[in-house]
Amino acid sequence: MKRLAIALTASLFFLAPGSARGGEMSGLLAQARQSFLPLPDKPVFTEYNPGNEAKITLGKMLYFDTRLSKSNTISCNSCHNLATAGVDNNPVSTGHMWTSGARNAPTVLNASLHIAQFWDGRAEDVEEQAAMPITNPVEMAATEKLVVERLGSIPQYVSLFRDAFAGEDKPVSFINAAKAIAAFERTLMTPSRFDRFLKGDENALDKNEKAGLATFLSLKCVICHSGVGVGGGAFMKFGLLEKPDFVTDPGLFDVTGNMRDMHVFKVPSLRNVELTYPYFNNGIVWDLSRAVRIMGKAQLGVELTDEQVDSLIYFLKSLTGAPLQITIPNLPPSTVSTPKPDLN
Amino acid sequence: MKRLAIALTASLFFLAPGSARGGEMSGLLAQARQSFLPLPDKPVFTEYNPGNEAKITLGKMLYFDTRLSKSNTISCNSCHNLATAGVDNNPVSTGHMWTSGARNAPTVLNASLHIAQFWDGRAEDVEEQAAMPITNPVEMAATEKLVVERLGSIPQYVSLFRDAFAGEDKPVSFINAAKAIAAFERTLMTPSRFDRFLKGDENALDKNEKAGLATFLSLKCVICHSGVGVGGGAFMKFGLLEKPDFVTDPGLFDVTGNMRDMHVFKVPSLRNVELTYPYFNNGIVWDLSRAVRIMGKAQLGVELTDEQVDSLIYFLKSLTGAPLQITIPNLPPSTVSTPKPDLN
Numbered sequence: 051m052k053r054l055a056i057a058l059t060a061s062l063f064f065l066a067p068g069s070a071r072g073g074e075m076s077g078l079l080a081q082a083r084q085s086f087l088p089l090p091d092k093p094v095f096t097e098y099n100p101g102n103e104a105k106i107t108l109g110k111m112l113y114f115d116t117r118l119s120k121s122n123t124i125s126c127n128s129c130h131n132l133a134t135a136g137v138d139n140n141p142v143s144t145g146h147m148w149t150s151g152a153r154n155a156p157t158v159l160n161a162s163l164h165i166a167q168f169w170d171g172r173a174e175d176v177e178e179q180a181a182m183p184i185t186n187p188v189e190m191a192a193t194e195k196l197v198v199e200r201l202g203s204i205p206q207y208v209s210l211f212r213d214a215f216a217g218e219d220k221p222v223s224f225i226n227a228a229k230a231i232a233a234f235e236r237t238l239m240t241p242s243r244f245d246r247f248l249k250g251d252e253n254a255l256d257k258n259e260k261a262g263l264a265t266f267l268s269l270k271c272v273i274c275h276s277g278v279g280v281g282g283g284a285f286m287k288f289g290l291l292e293k294p295d296f297v298t299d300p301g302l303f304d305v306t307g308n309m310r311d312m313h314v315f316k317v318p319s320l321r322n323v324e325l326t327y328p329y330f331n332n333g334i335v336w337d338l339s340r341a342v343r344i345m346g347k348a349q350l351g352v353e354l355t356d357e358q359v360d361s362l363i364y365f366l367k368s369l370t371g372a373p374l375q376i377t378i379p380n381l382p383p384s385t386v387s388t389p390k391p392d393l394n
Numbered sequence: 395m396k397r398l399a400i401a402l403t404a405s406l407f408f409l410a411p412g413s414a415r416g417g418e419m420s421g422l423l424a425q426a427r428q429s430f431l432p433l434p435d436k437p438v439f440t441e442y443n444p445g446n447e448a449k450i451t452l453g454k455m456l457y458f459d460t461r462l463s464k465s466n467t468i469s470c471n472s473c474h475n476l477a478t479a480g481v482d483n484n485p486v487s488t489g490h491m492w493t494s495g496a497r498n499a500p501t502v503l504n505a506s507l508h509i510a511q512f513w514d515g516r517a518e519d520v521e522e523q524a525a526m527p528i529t530n531p532v533e534m535a536a537t538e539k540l541v542v543e544r545l546g547s548i549p550q551y552v553s554l555f556r557d558a559f560a561g562e563d564k565p566v567s568f569i570n571a572a573k574a575i576a577a578f579e580r581t582l583m584t585p586s587r588f589d590r591f592l593k594g595d596e597n598a599l600d601k602n603e604k605a606g607l608a609t610f611l612s613l614k615c616v617i618c619h620s621g622v623g624v625g626g627g628a629f630m631k632f633g634l635l636e637k638p639d640f641v642t643d644p645g646l647f648d649v650t651g652n653m654r655d656m657h658v659f660k661v662p663s664l665r666n667v668e669l670t671y672p673y674f675n676n677g678i679v680w681d682l683s684r685a686v687r688i689m690g691k692a693q694l695g696v697e698l699t700d701e702q703v704d705s706l707i708y709f710l711k712s713l714t715g716a717p718l719q720i721t722i723p724n725l726p727p728s729t730v731s732t733p734k735p736d737l738n
Contacts, residue, residue, distance in 0.1 A: 081510055139727075
């Protein structure tokens with residue numbers, strides 16, 4: 051995961067160090083700063099995929115372009131819908147020929163800062179992730195060849211690829227399409243009031259939210275849900291202390307074949323958790339308070355009280371980011387040589 | 395069609411009367427003004443569905459909300475995609491359970507100004523149209539009851555409906571959802587260089603485009619493709635002089651049962667025609683020049699020369715509107731009482 055290391059190191063440069071403004075830092079803020087990082091002020095790019103304006107513009111267009119799917123009906127945005135916090139709010143997504151996926155589609159928002167991508171972490175970064183649904187037969191069902199033929203047949207896209215990947219011999223390539231999408235995704239960050247709090251504005255959270263944060267810390271939720279994503283930075287067994295009946299997915303075991311990895315998943319980020327229902331790897335739980343209770347039991351071995359659940363939810367809702375302001379791109383038209391959609 | 399009459403009368407108020415700026419009006423402009431109208435400067439609303447900011451805001455949200463579909467995967471925007479000139483660029487659209495529609499999805503752009511909606515004109519205006527795909531089993535497959543239950547379970551929507559339909563006893567209703575969507579759709583207008591020309595800026599079209607307009611007028615394309623939509627204002631038999639083999643759809647006959655209406659369709663608007671391929675009621679033709687040739691043969695009984703086709707296409711491309719600038723709405727989250735998606 052060497053590319054990731056660069057990203058995480060880079061993100062540290064954006065931290066606002068020092069003490070809280072307007073007085074002494076509270077114990078709560080000091081404690082929070084030991085476990086959490088605010089979102090970086092700017093997108094974090096990697097040496098593997100440096101950001102530039104043309105690439106982000108291109109990536110945004112591709113993110114919304116259904117021509118990346120065999121049927122010309124599914125785009126990245128279909129399942130990672132930017133109108134609904136980067137998810138589709140379904141237990142699992144519906145793909146090519148109305149096929150259901152196996153796991154809940156995680157949000158694209160802030161995802162570039164995670165330790166790895168997918169529930170089982172099988173992609174190391176958003177660059178690797180962005181490519182995979184495009185050719186997955188139960189998702190967009192295209193082939194690399196089809197994507198390159200479609201994009202290469204559209205002059206405006208060819209020109210944008212040239213600008214985005216200047217100096218390359220073959221700018222229009224499948225891997226560059228994924229890189230451009232990933233570059234756009236790296237811009238999708240949703241700073242919340244909790245970030246302002248972490249940066250020193252202690253009034254950014256109200257009394258209930260601060261109490262919720264204290265509950266979150268004292269119950270040790272923070273052991274897994276920490277860092278810049280309040281999660282997304284580690285792998286953990288689902289059902290560490292008590293496995294819920296619905297946890298049947300082998301998770302990371304499917305990637306490593308190691309029994310230690312049975313039911314191990316990337317810890318989900320809790321940013322925007324209020325909006326990214328239904329919950330868990332199979333999207334089986336719709337109610338945030340029920341999800342919180344299940345976590346208490348499964349991961350902490352604790353039967354949470356109603357007061358604890360309510361308190362935690364106050365904190366969780368403070369992680370909801372500012373609404374995105376994204377303009378829909380105007381996609382360039384196909385030409386007569388563009389390969390046609392195929393519904394089968 | 396009394397509601398429509400109001401709309402068309404209202405649009406006349408927005409016409410810029412008088413002569414061209416900067417000199418005498420050319421014969422071409424004078425002739426064009428006899429057949430065409432520029433787009434109104436503001437959306438045209440009706441007495442039946444007056445516009446207001448809250449309604450347009452709500453309608454835009456609903457337009458993008460997949461919860462109007464049974465499966466929570468299809469929104470108005472799925473088939474009338476604002477990233478691609480209000481169409482999905484497929485021969486026919488794919489709906490609930492991967493079912494194919496029977497006719498090509500027409501663009502929503504400028505559609506509110508048409509004489510009626512759908513290829514067969516079976517909806518009198520966008521208010522009536524907007525409701526129909528929501529409950530069509532091969533499109534969004536919802537029921538009116540489901541839609542009202544879903545929307546009524548979401549406090550932010552309830553509040554927006556109250557603002558949009560102030561004073562009504564039951565603001566959250568299926569018909570009001572359709573009205574709100576329609577109010578948003580009435581804002582979707584794409585003025586083009588041709589509008590500037592019609593308003594008197596004779597330099598808005600170049601030499602080739604003016605020659606194309608002259609060709610369009612002299613070949614009598616304008617008999618059907620006239621008015622504010624350059625089409626969209628009348629019904630006509632497809633294959634008036636020579637019926638192409640692919641014209642098998644009964645069209646308006648299905649609505650009226652009158653043999654005179656066999657293969658009769660609403661004349662499509664040519665605004666944005668460059669972007670709204672594939673063409674005709676069944677989306678069978680992808681190439682604009684082929685579509686133009688077919689029209690010459692079928693409707694005018696003329697075998698168009700290459701020069702005529704090229705000339706007409708110059709004019710048609712001048713009808714491409716300025717790119718839309720539409721921000722993606724941030725949709726309010728469901729609650730635990732919101733009816734769940736159903737894929738079957």
